[in-house]
Amino acid sequence: MTVHHQSGNDAPNKERIDAVRAFNRFYTRQIGLLDEGLLKSAFSLTEARVLYELAHRDGLTATDLGRDLGLDAGYVSRLLKKFERLHLISRSTLVSDARQSSIALTQAGRKAFAPLNQDSHDQIRALLDRLPASEQDRLVKSMQTVQRLLGENAEPRIPYLLRPLQIGDIGWITHRQGLLYAQDYGWDETYEALVAEILAAFVKSYDPKWERSWIAEREGEVVGSVFVVRKSDQVAKLRLLYVEHSARGLGIGKRLVEECIGFARAREYKTLTLWTNDILAAARHIYQAAGFKLIEEEPHHSFGKDLVGQNWNLDLLSSARA
Amino acid sequence: MTVHHQSGNDAPNKERIDAVRAFNRFYTRQIGLLDEGLLKSAFSLTEARVLYELAHRDGLTATDLGRDLGLDAGYVSRLLKKFERLHLISRSTLVSDARQSSIALTQAGRKAFAPLNQDSHDQIRALLDRLPASEQDRLVKSMQTVQRLLGENAEPRIPYLLRPLQIGDIGWITHRQGLLYAQDYGWDETYEALVAEILAAFVKSYDPKWERSWIAEREGEVVGSVFVVRKSDQVAKLRLLYVEHSARGLGIGKRLVEECIGFARAREYKTLTLWTNDILAAARHIYQAAGFKLIEEEPHHSFGKDLVGQNWNLDLLSSARA
DNA sequence: ATCATTTACTTGACTTAGTCAAGTATCTCC
């Protein structure tokens, strides 16, 4: 929870490295324990891993197996030969490449794999059973985070999605904005309080016909948000736009602002206005690109800093539609 | 972020089990990859693990090693014999038990272990280097969560600690209270908004001489909090007491209330008052035990529910000191 | 079209890491 200003230095420090090493030792042992429980079967651990892959993916070749499980090619060859002898798999030479064949479990293969699979399933179930549901969720979430961060960094299928406000969001957004602006610009706790105040008022006086919020979610995590509130019949105000560092470059900020403009236009507001500070350069670029014009600037002392506040307006009547 | 009401059913569902199994497969491979990189050394993987243990812990016996690393006793015996032959370890029979001996790395042993250790360190460093610092932190945090949840559930050395408010806390507390009361009692988003409003006001008008907050932290995570605000010269008000489910039973609620009482007494308030709802039984027990008296009850409709609000007072002059 | 190179897989020969069971010395608990 320590707030440290952005250092710009991403070098992994010793504590982090040691923590990862400690986890590796821990999990080596953990996997060892789980594997012990499965050793009574007729198959070795590696054989079971191969069967698992075959049961869950189609059209694998010997090379695929070796690569994905980290096995020696010769060893894979022998394993497959053994499986073939036991009629657990069938191979069909690929038409595209006569050297390779596509390997599939036979009916007998599936039957042999089933108890193995069940044992492993039961074992993990027993492991989870020791924890209450909320902790099970935390465990799974943490594992997925580890996997995503260490994995091939494949971009998620859906880069992000927008959804309306849910319970827990306004606290979360307050928390993140409070920390973010403290880290990036050294703002003090009064900014977080301001966010809390604005969001509390938004919920309390929420008028669904004239006001709206968008939460950007990525892989189940909130990575940005924006709010539109009614100032008058004619004027809507865009508030509290933010995007997490980790989700920048995906066009989320632009998209959020576009949603606001579209909503304001649909509700036939004449003007969309917003207040921001000149140091927030990334946001300013988005506003400018969307057609907002700077109306006035004024220095002020807030959040423990000397800042320059800016009011920007978008004329919804004259501005061209996207 | 889905809010589901407490089901009371902790049975691990299929998705969770599958997610854990997926993680195990992933990490088996991950460890395999890391191990490959270390195989050029003169020591086998298991030998390296044994050396690591010996380098980091004192007074180990052969049995300790076998148990902690999951190795066969005979195999450990042979490994140690080999290390002894190479003068990497020395054994000294325990005075308490002539069958066992305490094993320690010799100077030569440390020297042999150093490059292994460095390689492993460098490898993890390279792994982390691919991630920005913020993601490195998330990785480490997630790993620690996994380790804690799957580990021996050893109670942390320090069960919890109290600290003052920091940036990010009020948002976090709003988030957690919003979700907690939605899950447990079905309260709607207006409760979260109320929390946000109260906390925003607390920060904005904070008077350090007369007001205070306590955040309970456990293993780096916020697990509870309470606030005392000034109502008048004579009267202080305790607000927003909560403790996470995962941290209940540690006496944190009681301790937080005691801190409030101690503070109110030290500031020579005459009365400590609080408002709560009758369904919050756990909190009520704490207040009663601390000497609070129920002053009045009143039904009200808030947070989407019919509730019974209660005002409780503690007379700080007449009540006995703890 | 041809030939060198690479890739996919196979096979024989081998080693290593680990298991199992039987045995000795010592300790613990009645």
Added chain:
DNA sequence: GGAGATACTTGACTAAGTCAAGTAAATGAT
């Protein structure tokens, strides 16, 4: 003082995996 447990050792063994050499097919450069 003796039955049983524990800490380690040792001999006999084998499953698991490696390495290198080889074949057949595909690929890429001329």
